[in-house]
Amino acid sequence: MNAAPADQIRLLDVQALDLRIAQLDHRRAHLPEHAELERLGADLAQLRDLLVAARTEDGDTARDQTKAEQDVEQVRKRAARDQQRLDSGQVTSPRDLENLQHEIASLARRQSDLEDVVLEVMERREAAQQRAAELAERVASLEAKVTEAEQRKATALQEIDAEGFAVAKERETLAEGLPGDLLKLYERLRAQQGGVGAARLFQKRCEGCRLELNITGLNEVRAAPADAVVRCENCGRILVRTAESGL
Known part of the structure; x- marks a missing residue:
C-alpha cells in the first residue's frame, strides 16, 4: 500500500x-464522583432507614404514653370519687369504711405504679426523639454532600463532553482528507x-x-x-x- x-x-x-x-472516555467512566456518590448513596440509605425506625419508635412511644396517662387519669378519678365518699360521711358501716380505705390505698399504689410507667415511656420517647433529631441532621448533611458531588460530576461531564465534541470534530476533519x-x-x-x-x-x-x-x-x-x-x-x-x- x-x-x-x-x-x-x-x-x-x-x-x-x-x-x-x-x-x-476513560475519564468519563472513572470520575471519582461515581464512587463517591455510590458510597454516599449507601450511607444515606442506611441513615434514612435508621431515621424511619427512630420516628416509628417515637410514634409508638407517643401512643404508649397517651395510653399510660389515660390509665393514670382513670385511677386518679376513681380514687378521687372514693375519697369524696369517704370524706362525705355517707359510708357509716365499719366494714364498708374499711373496704373503701383499702381500695383508696390500693388505688394509690396502682397510680404510683402507672405514673412510673408514664415516666419510663416518656424517657424512651425522649431518647427516640433525640435519636431522630440527630439522624435527621446527619441525613440533611449527607444529602448536601450528595448534591455537591452531583454538581461536581455534572460539571466534569460537561467539560469532558465539550472537549470530546471538539476533538471528534477535529478528528473527523483530519480523517476526511486521508x-x-x-x-x-x-x-x-x-x-x-x-x-x-x-x-x-x-x-x-x-x-x-x-x-x-x-x-x-x-x-x-x-x-x-x-x-x-x-x-x-x-x-x-x-x-x-x-x-x-x-x-
Whole structure:
C-alpha cells in the first residue's frame, strides 16, 4: 500500500486524537464522583432507614404514653370519687369504711405504679426523639454532600463532553482528507492493537510496541519508497517515518 508521506504524518495526528478521545472516555467512566456518590448513596440509605425506625419508635412511644396517662387519669378519678365518699360521711358501716380505705390505698399504689410507667415511656420517647433529631441532621448533611458531588460530576461531564465534541470534530476533519484504504487499514489495526493502529518510528524504535527494529527490519524500512506504508515487524502497526526515525 502507498500513501503520501504527508498523509502518513496526518495519520499520526488522527491517532493522537483517537487516543485523546479514549482518554476522555476513560475519564468519563472513572470520575471519582461515581464512587463517591455510590458510597454516599449507601450511607444515606442506611441513615434514612435508621431515621424511619427512630420516628416509628417515637410514634409508638407517643401512643404508649397517651395510653399510660389515660390509665393514670382513670385511677386518679376513681380514687378521687372514693375519697369524696369517704370524706362525705355517707359510708357509716365499719366494714364498708374499711373496704373503701383499702381500695383508696390500693388505688394509690396502682397510680404510683402507672405514673412510673408514664415516666419510663416518656424517657424512651425522649431518647427516640433525640435519636431522630440527630439522624435527621446527619441525613440533611449527607444529602448536601450528595448534591455537591452531583454538581461536581455534572460539571466534569460537561467539560469532558465539550472537549470530546471538539476533538471528534477535529478528528473527523483530519480523517476526511486521508486515503480510504490507508484509513481502513488503520481502523482495523487500531481495533486489534488496543486503540493504537499507527505509530511513529523514533530513533529506530516503534513507539507503538516500544521495541527497537532489528537491523534487517531497519534496512527494509530504509529501502522502502517514501510513499510506501511500512509496518512494524514486531507489532504489525503502521510505522510512520519522520526525520527523527534514525534511519
